[in-house]
Amino acid sequence: MESLPNYQDGNILIVDDDAGILTSAQLFLKQYFKKVYVELNPEKIKNHFNKNQIDIVLLDMNFQKGKNNGEDGFKYLKTILEIQPNVLVIFMTAYGDIDMAVQALKGGAIDFVTKPWKNEKFLTTIETANKLAQSRRQIEDLKNSRQYLSEQEAKETEGFIGQAPLFLQVKHTMEKVSITDASVLLLGQNGTGKGLAAKFIHQNSLRNERPMITIDMGALSESIMESELFGHEKGSFTDASQQKKGRLELAHKGTLFLDEIGNLSLSAQAKLLSVLQNQKFSRLGSNVEIDIDVRLICATNMPLYEMVEQGTFRQDLLYRINTVELVMPSLNDRLIDIPILLDYFLSAFKARYKKRALNISPDEVAKLQRMNWPGNIREFQHATERAVILADQDNLRASDFQNIRAAEKSSPPSDSLNLKDMEIAFIEKAMKIHLGNITHAAKELGIDRLALHRRLEKYGIQ
Numbered sequence: 473m474e475s476l477p478n479y480q481d482g483n484i485l486i487v488d489d490d491a492g493i494l495t496s497a498q499l500f501l502k503q504y505f506k507k508v509y510v511e512l513n514p515e516k517i518k519n520h521f522n523k524n525q526i527d528i529v530l531l532d533m534n535f536q537k538g539k540n541n542g543e544d545g546f547k548y549l550k551t552i553l554e555i556q557p558n559v560l561v562i563f564m565t566a567y568g569d570i571d572m573a574v575q576a577l578k579g580g581a582i583d584f585v586t587k588p589w590k591n592e593k594f595l596t597t598i599e600t601a602n603k604l605a606q607s608r609r610q611i612e613d614l615k616n617s618r619q620y621l622s623e624q625e626a627k628e629t630e631g632f633i634g635q636a637p638l639f640l641q642v643k644h645t646m647e648k649v650s651i652t653d654a655s656v657l658l659l660g661q662n663g664t665g666k667g668l669a670a671k672f673i674h675q676n677s678l679r680n681e682r683p684m685i686t687i688d689m690g691a692l693s694e695s696i697m698e699s700e701l702f703g704h705e706k707g708s709f710t711d712a713s714q715q716k717k718g719r720l721e722l723a724h725k726g727t728l729f730l731d732e733i734g735n736l737s738l739s740a741q742a743k744l745l746s747v748l749q750n751q752k753f754s755r756l757g758s759n760v761e762i763d764i765d766v767r768l769i770c771a772t773n774m775p776l777y778e779m780v781e782q783g784t785f786r787q788d789l790l791y792r793i794n795t796v797e798l799v800m801p802s803l804n805d806r807l808i809d810i811p812i813l814l815d816y817f818l819s820a821f822k823a824r825y826k827k828r829a830l831n832i833s834p835d836e837v838a839k840l841q842r843m844n845w846p847g848n849i850r851e852f853q854h855a856t857e858r859a860v861i862l863a864d865q866d867n868l869r870a871s872d873f874q875n876i877r878a879a880e881k882s883s884p885p886s887d888s889l890n891l892k893d894m895e896i897a898f899i900e901k902a903m904k905i906h907l908g909n910i911t912h913a914a915k916e917l918g919i920d921r922l923a924l925h926r927r928l929e930k931y932g933i934q
């Protein structure tokens with residue numbers, strides 16, 4: 473059985489006033505390209521561009537009997553490039569018109585074929601043009617998707633909202649620091665908006681045309697993390713079947729956001745420090761040094777200063793990454809923002825889940841302000857989404873936002889005065905507020921770590 477031809481992407485239009493040329497070129501090229509259009513009348517070129525995507529035009533140089541100066545060819549070349557500046561035009565010229573064809577190259581055509589052509593040479597010329605057309609198209613697609621992504625990012629950071637003095641203070645510092653290349657360290661509990669803050673800084677920086685590349689240090693094992701960060705050469709370890717650029721390299725001229733930096737091992741800290749000091753690095757398995765120019769933003773919810781004292785985080789690295797240090801306030805410290813955030817999230821979720829009639833009374837909003845949100849804005853956002861999804865009626869109540877984690881403030885079990893129940897409730901609450909950190913929870917409860925440990929075990933609290 474005859475195998476199907478290996479068609480190439482790329483649409484071709486052939487324009488010539490000689491029907492014989494059109495037919496033979498079309499018959500030949502149709503074996504290799506899916507779409508080959510032909511046109512006898514050059515005045516109709518525009519119609520083809522209105523109907524179809526055209527990547528390559530094969531254009532005759534002379535369309536009037538007795539006129540061989542190529543004037544027509546130049547005229548239509550100009551028309552085509554005006555309609556579609558990216559299209560590739562190849563002139564078809566009679567043998568002997570080579571000088572004119574060279575002029576045509578200067579005028580914006582990319583190549584020429586002589587008539588009559590040799591099939592092999594003819595095909596090679598068009599295939600080469602087609603490769604160029606395809607890579608131009610890929611670049612165009614990449615530019616479009618890059619633009620789309622940065623518009624999305626810009627939209628997202630427009631939603632970096634709040635009126636609480638603590639938040640405004642931090643945001644103001646961010647605005648000032650964005651346009652510099654200073655390293656920024658974002659501290660704060662989970663869900664306080666450190667990731668969004670990093671995007672905000674990048675979006676407002678002079679590097680916003682380039683990407684912000686993120687690495688979540690908490691999500692990667694040490695060996696994967698190093699190859700993600702530095703990249704590797706083919707064969708540098710068992711699974712390295714190909715060369716791969718690391719994220720450091722991808723962030724060149726842009727921003728590198730290292731999330732959960734507190735999770736970096738000591739050996740990775742040493743390597744990162746050396747990159748920051750020398751502004752050079754090597755891919756794993758290579759000695760070639762690559763220059764790097766990145767703006768660094770780091771974030772963590774871990775106590776880096778305590779970790780320095782304990783010897784688990786390098787002091788010199790801390791001083792490299794904390795040129796400007798910002799602490800994202802917890803939601804508890806910006807309760808005044810709850811109505812604003814609620815408004816913002818509600819309108820998004822009402823639209824997403826097509827429940828536009830939903831509303832909530834000021835009393836219920838006030839109750840939300842009295843609830844605990846140990847997971848901060850992320851938890852509040854998820855609670856709002858859940859409340860919208862589960863709502864059976866148009867009036868939302870604060871209790872619709874409650875989950876196992878969010879209990880009313882001052883909320884030892886309200887209908888029980890049993891001492892043991894109260895103790896369990898207080899311990900659970902302290903553990904929630906401090907996200908399971910026993911030292912901090914014990915401090916809050918006014919007991920020592922060991923005493924808290926014993927109680928956690930006794931009551932089976934996780």
Ligand SMILES: Nc1ncnc2c1ncn2[C@@H]1O[C@H](COP(=O)(O)OP(=O)(O)OP(=O)(O)O)[C@@H](O)[C@H]1O
Pocket residue numbers: 631632633634660661662663664665666667668669773813849850853
């Ligand atoms: N000021 C804000 N306005 C509106 N939405 C916010 C704000 N801050 C944070 N958010 C939203 O809250 C969610 C959590 O934010 P983000 O992921 O940035 O927090 P984080 O501090 O980086 O959390 P983690 O430490 O767990 O990684 C995101 O959906 C983010 O868009």
